[in-house]
Amino acid sequence: MSSMLTDRVAVITGASSGNGRAMARRFATEGADIVIADIQEEPREGGEPTHELIDSETDASATYVECDVTSRSELEDAVDAAEEYGGVDVMVNNAGIFHEDEFLEVDEETYDRMMDINVKGTFFGAQAAAKRMVDADGGSIINLSSVAGLEGSADYITYCGTKGAIRLLTYAMASNLGPDGIRVNAIHPGLIETTMTTEDVEIMGTDAEEGFVQAIPSRRAGQPEDVADAALYLASDLSDYVTGESLIVDGGMTNTQ
Numbered sequence: 001m002s003s004m005l006t007d008r009v010a011v012i013t014g015a016s017s018g019n020g021r022a023m024a025r026r027f028a029t030e031g032a033d034i035v036i037a038d039i040q041e042e043p044r045e046g047g048e049p050t051h052e053l054i055d056s057e058t059d060a061s062a063t064y065v066e067c068d069v070t071s072r073s074e075l076e077d078a079v080d081a082a083e084e085y086g087g088v089d090v091m092v093n094n095a096g097i098f099h100e101d102e103f104l105e106v107d108e109e110t111y112d113r114m115m116d117i118n119v120k121g122t123f124f125g126a127q128a129a130a131k132r133m134v135d136a137d138g139g140s141i142i143n144l145s146s147v148a149g150l151e152g153s154a155d156y157i158t159y160c161g162t163k164g165a166i167r168l169l170t171y172a173m174a175s176n177l178g179p180d181g182i183r184v185n186a187i188h189p190g191l192i193e194t195t196m197t198t199e200d201v202e203i204m205g206t207d208a209e210e211g212f213v214q215a216i217p218s219r220r221a222g223q224p225e226d227v228a229d230a231a232l233y234l235a236s237d238l239s240d241y242v243t244g245e246s247l248i249v250d251g252g253m254t255n256t257q
């Protein structure tokens with residue numbers, strides 16, 4: 001049995017659903033104990049809560065902590081919950097929201113909400129973990145950006161702004177925390193089949209899906225497991241000399257237009 005994350009502890013925000021849930025399950029199969037930090041316990045896509053699934057399908061331990069990432073203190077509590085297993089080694093700032101918008105009509109409340117969840121949540125999630133990691137033997141922080149953090153889109157301008165901010169925060173954090181043995185990297189998923197793309201924006205399962213897929217060299221949408229595999233690399237010692245990196249997981253969509 002492989003064990004890339006034996007004796008490691010990971011805190012993953014937004015891990016009740018989608019990409020975060022897949023990362024939690026993948027990390028647990030590699031031996032990591034997991035703290036699921038999410039605003040709700042039930043998966044958006046249905047099924048057993050992530051921590052119960054991990055307890056039943058792996059030898060790892062998992063716990064759910066109710067955490068709204070817009071609250072710095074709740075993020076601190078989520079990271080503290082990792083102490084039960086020995087303290088945080090891997091922090092994944094994954095919780096995020098998406099919606100399309102029209103620039104001239106974006107109101108302040110909508111803007112603030114997306115900035116708070118996507119950017120502030122990532123900033124203070126990373127800070128909470130890094131504070132513990134500097135006192136330990138370092139660690140790995142992974143921030144979920146998007147291909148929308150690499151290129152501008154007219155149709156979801158606020159989201160692009162948040163994901164671009166996450167990309168540069170990642171580089172700056174990597175620069176700041178590198179001497180303490182803390183690596184910080186970003187993942188930029190493309191079109192991934194989660195409730196974000198089946199419900200928040202109706203792409204998957206609609207007529208629009210085929211058009212999107214034809215623009216992807218791999219000719220398929222990504223699955224949350226594709227993102228989880230990339231995250232496993234960044235979480236593990238295989239990426240020991242990789243920091244301040246943007247790992248694109250999009251089937252080739254971005255760099256081949």
Ligand code: NAP
Binds near residue numbers: 017
């Ligand atoms: P998802 O299926 O909607 O899962 C997101 C999870 O985050 C949900 O469990 C959600 O809970 C939770 N969440 C929302 N607001 C939160 C908050 N304030 N505090 C704590 N948790 C919160 O989305 P996903 O597709 O897995 O997305 C995960 C990450 O990948 C996001 O950062 C997203 O931007 C990024 N990403 C996704 C795609 C894609 O195609 N799916 C592409 C690029 C990047 P609720 O159920 O309560 O909302």
